[in-house]
Amino acid sequence: MAEEASTEGERAAVRGSRGNTRDAWAWVAPSLASVLVAPVLAHTFLALGVARLTCDTACGPAVPHTVDPGHRAVTALLACCLTAGTALLCGSWALPRRLRNRRARVCFALAAVPLTVCGVLLLHAGG
Secondary structure, X not given: OHHHHHXXXXXXXXXXXXXXXXXXXXXXXXXXXXXXXXXXXXXXXXXXXXXXXXXXXXXXXXXXXXXXXXXXXXHHHHXXXXXXXXXXXXXXXXXXXXXXXXXXXXHHHHHHHHHHHHHHHHHHHHO
């Protein structure tokens, strides 16, 4: 009986510390999200840079550089989407590699992908 009680106590201790153990698969969700998000971010920043250069060279000094308020709203929303997506992706990498953080890590990684894709869709819809 005493032996069974000690094993029950040991089992309870193991169950209690289970959330504190290292997660061997902690890298999977952030890695997949990074593979999906990095090309989207690179495409977006390249497209924004080329669009700015095109406007500077095509407009010339004779045409005033006025920006339509609709484009400002789309650009602001694009910046918010990309910033939030990047922050969520960084957050998924920054969480400690413990089992108790697995759900948050996966949720952050899964939320980063649609935010950046929405940003690209806004970029193409706005211009």
